Every structure is written in C-alpha cells, then in structure tokens.
Amino acid sequence: MIRVRVFGDANALARALARDLARRLRRNPRLVLGLPTGRTPIPLYDELVRLHAAGRVTFSRATTFNLDEFLGLDARDPRSYRSFMQHHLFDHVDLTRRRIHFLNGATDNVAGECARYERTIARVGGIDLQILGLGLNGHVGFNEPARALAAQTHCVRLTSASRRANAAIFGNRVRAVPRRALSMGMATILHARRLVLIATGASKARCVERMINGPVTPRLPASFLQLHTNAEVWLDRAAAERRNELL
Ligand code: GLP
Numbered sequence: 486m487i488r489v490r491v492f493g494d495a496n497a498l499a500r501a502l503a504r505d506l507a508r509r510l511r512r513n514p515r516l517v518l519g520l521p522t523g524r525t526p527i528p529l530y531d532e533l534v535r536l537h538a539a540g541r542v543t544f545s546r547a548t549t550f551n552l553d554e555f556l557g558l559d560a561r562d563p564r565s566y567r568s569f570m571q572h573h574l575f576d577h578v579d580l581t582r583r584r585i586h587f588l589n590g591a592t593d594n595v596a597g598e599c600a601r602y603e604r605t606i607a608r609v610g611g612i613d614l615q616i617l618g619l620g621l622n623g624h625v626g627f628n629e630p631a632r633a634l635a636a637q638t639h640c641v642r643l644t645s646a647s648r649r650a651n652a653a654i655f656g657n658r659v660r661a662v663p664r665r666a667l668s669m670g671m672a673t674i675l676h677a678r679r680l681v682l683i684a685t686g687a688s689k690a691r692c693v694e695r696m697i698n699g700p701v702t703p704r705l706p707a708s709f710l711q712l713h714t715n716a717e718v719w720l721d722r723a724a725a726e727r728r729n730e731l732l
Contacts, residue, residue, distance in 0.1 A: 486711075487696075487697050487710055487711055487713075487716050487717065487718050488716070488717045488718070489697065489717070489718050489719075489720065489725070489728070490717065490718070490719045490720070491720050491721070491722060491725045492719065492720070492721050492722070493721070493722060494685075494721050494722065495525075495528055495685040495686070495721045496528055497721075498528075498529075498683060498685065498719050498720070498721055499528035499529040499531070499532045500532055501719075502529050502532075502616075502681065502683065502719060503529055503532035503533050503535075503536055503542075504536075506518075506533065506542070506614075507533075507536050507541055507542040509613075509614065510542055510543065510544065510547060511542075513613070514543070514545070514546040514547065515546050515547065515548070516547050516548075516613050516614065517547070517548045517549075517550070517609050517610065517611065517612050517613045517614075518547060518548070518549045518550070518612070518613065518614055518615075518616070519549075519550050519551075519552060519612045519614065519615030519616060519617075519669075519674070519677055520549050520550070520551050520552065520570065520574075520616055521551075521552050521616055521617055521618040521626070522551070522552070522553070522566045522569050522570065522618070523618040525618045525619070525683055525684065525685055526573075526616065526618060526683065527573055529616070529683070530573040530574040531573070533574065533578065534573075534574065534577040534578060537577065537578045537579065538577075542578075543579055544578045544579050544580040545579045545580075545581065546581075546584075547580060547584065548584040548585075548586070548609055549580060549584065549585050549586060550586045550587075550602075550605075550606060550612060550669075551566060551567070551570060551586070551587050551588070552617070552625075552626035552627070552668060552669050552674075553566060553588065553626045553627040553666055553667060553668040553669065554566045554567065554587060554588040554589070554590040554666060554667050555590050555662075555663040555665075555666050556590050556595070556640060556663055556665040556666055556667055557590060557591070557663050557665070558590040558591065558663065559590065559591040560587065560589065560590070560591070562590075564654050564655055565590060566587075566590075567587050567590075569654075570585075570587075586602070586605055586606075588602055588638070588667040588668075589667075590663075590666075590667060592667075595640045595667070598667065599637065599638040599639055599640065599667060600638075602638045602667075602669070603637055603638050603673065606673065611676055611677065611678065612676070612677035612678070613677070613678050613679065614677065614678070614679045614680075614681065615674055615677035615679070615680050615681070616681050616682075616683065617674070617680060617681070617682040617683070617707075617710075618682070618683060618684070619682055619683075619684040619689055619692060619693070619696070619707055620646075620647060620650065620692075620707075621646060621650055621688060621689065621692065622644060622646045622647065622692075623692050623695065623696065623704070623705035623706055623707045623708070624644075624647060624706050624707070625671075625674060625682070625706050625707050625709075625710075626668040626669050626674060627641045627643065627647065627666045627667075627668035628641070628668060628669075628670065628671050628674075628706040629641055629642075629643065629644045629647060629706070630644070630703065630704045630705060630706060631703055631704075632703060633703055634670070634671045634703045634706055634709070635670045635671065636670045636671055636672035636673075637670040637672060637673060638667065638668065638669050638670055638673055639667070639668065639670055640665055640666070640667055641665065641666055641667075641668050642664060642665055643662070643663070643664060643665065643666055645659075648662040648664070671706060671709055674709075675709060675710075675712065675713055678715065679715045679716075679717075680710060680713050680715065680716040680717065681716075681717045681718075681719060682696075682707065682710060682716070682717070682718045682719070683718075683719045683720075684718065684719075684720055684721075684724045685720070685721040685723065685724050686721070686723050686724055687723040687724070687726060689724045690723065690724050690725070690726045690727040690728075691727060692705070692707070693718070693720060693724050693725065693727065693728060694727040694728050695708065696708050696710065696711075696718070697711075697718060697728060698728070
C-alpha cells in the first residue's frame with residue numbers, strides 16, 4: 486500500500502521533506518540518497534540549501550546518486566542534468582565531490598557505464614532514500630511507459646512526450662532534446678530502502694490517481710511503487726485532486 490501525504494501547496498511539501506531529510510542526516514550522516522531532476526524538486530533543493538546555510542543540515546558524509554542523464558551530453562554541458570544539480574544543489578551544500586554519483590552521458594561505452602553505476606550503488610550498500618519525481622506520462626527516472634520495463638540501469642529511447650516535457654532546457658526546441666538517455670532501472674529504484682515520490686500541480690492529478698489506485702502496469706511505470714513495502718507519495722492539493730474525488 487502506498488502511503489499518501491497531502492500538503493497545502495508545493496512549498497509546504499518542500500519544507501516538510503527538507504526537514505525530514507535533515508533529521509535523517511543527523512541520525513545517519515552517511516545516508517545514501519537517490520535524487521531526481523525536473524521542476525518539482527526545485528523547491529526542495531532551495532529549502533535544503535537554506536537549511537544548510539542556516540547550519541541546520543550537513544551533507545559532508547552523505548552520498549548521492551542521480552536517477553538519469555541525457556545521452557550525448559557532457560557533465561559540463563549547461564543542459565545536462567548534472568549541471569542542473571550543480572546549479573540547484575551541489576554548488577551550495579557541502580557534499581564531497583567523490584560521493585556525488587552521476588551517469589556519464591558522454592560515455593562511449595553505454596553498457597559499461599550502466600554496469601559501473603549498478604556496481605557503485607551496490608558497493609555503498611544500496612540507496613537508503615530514493616526521492617522521485619513523476620513524468621506526465623507516468624515515467625519515473627526515465628523509465629518510459631512501454632510493453633516491458635528494464636530492471637537495471639540502462640539506455641532508453643525517450644518518448645515524444647518526455648522530449649516535449651524537457652524542451653524548456655533546450656530553448657523550447659523539442660528537436661534539440663536528445664533522443665536517448667541513461668536511467669536507473671525499475672529494480673534499481675525499487676531496491677531503495679525507502680521511496681518518496683513527489684508530485685505537485687493539477688497536471689499530475691490524473692497520473693497520480695492511476696499510480697495509486699490503478700493496476701501495476703509497465704504502461705505506467707510509477708504504478709510499480711505499489712510493490713514496494715516502504716513507498717510514500719507526497720502531493721500538494723492540486724495533484725491530489727482526483728484522488729480526493731474518488732475517496
Ligand atoms: C524528467 C526526469 C524525471 C522527472 C520528470 C518530471 O523527464 N527524467 O526524473 O521526474 O521529468 O519532471 P517535472 O518535475 O518537471 O514535472
């Protein structure tokens with residue numbers, strides 16, 4: 486059963502999750518975090534930066550793994566997810582560089598890079614807390630709706646819906662969005678000890694309702710969260726709208 490928490494707005498959600506993370510980091514400074522990109526986590530990262538500046542959280546011994554990266558983009562490319570994370574979080578907190586882990590979008594050995602990521606996650610003992618966003622089409626990371634899902638970190642062909650959703654990073658030119666990406670697989674994600682998926686805004690409401698109440702199906706990868714024993718979905722009121730209608 487997915488546990489659902491609803492907050493008044495996106496900022497209240499971000500504040501609560503940042504405080505939750507800060508508490509967990511105080512209890513276990515070596516926490517291993519899985520992190521998403523996208524618009525949804527920006528208020529969370531802002532809040533973590535604020536708490537860090539106020540001396541209320543340190544990441545000095547924490548480890549992070551990001552979910553995904555565009556294939557063909559170098560980490561220093563301003564449109565890469567790595568640059569997004571530098572800009573919104575990494576440049577402003579005390580994470581140790583060698584404990585920040587990212588898929589290398591510029592690799593010329595895709596299979597080797599995916600295997601390296603899986604090995605690195607295993608070597609640190611797995612992910613304690615994986616934070617997830619939700620694609621408008623129900624993807625998590627870049628596990629796109631399909632007839633079947635890949636279990637492990639893999640290379641994925643992006644759907645046109647996902648390329649459209651990411652066009653803003655590429656000057657609103659959908660054709661400039663890479664056609665492929667590297668992403669943790671569904672099993673990589675489900676092996677995390679705790680999952681917190683965050684979704685805000687009315688545009689996500691339909692998908693949220695299907696994720697929580699619908700069948701577990703690769704056509705909606707986020708529905709696989711129903712199989713996890715410690716999965717939570719944190720919503721603002723707008724994203725929870727349809728769910729409330731059904732209750
Ligand atoms: C991107 C990322 C996902 C993210 C999703 C939602 O495509 N690959 O990991 O969760 O989009 O983005 P947003 O939060 O902007 O709606």
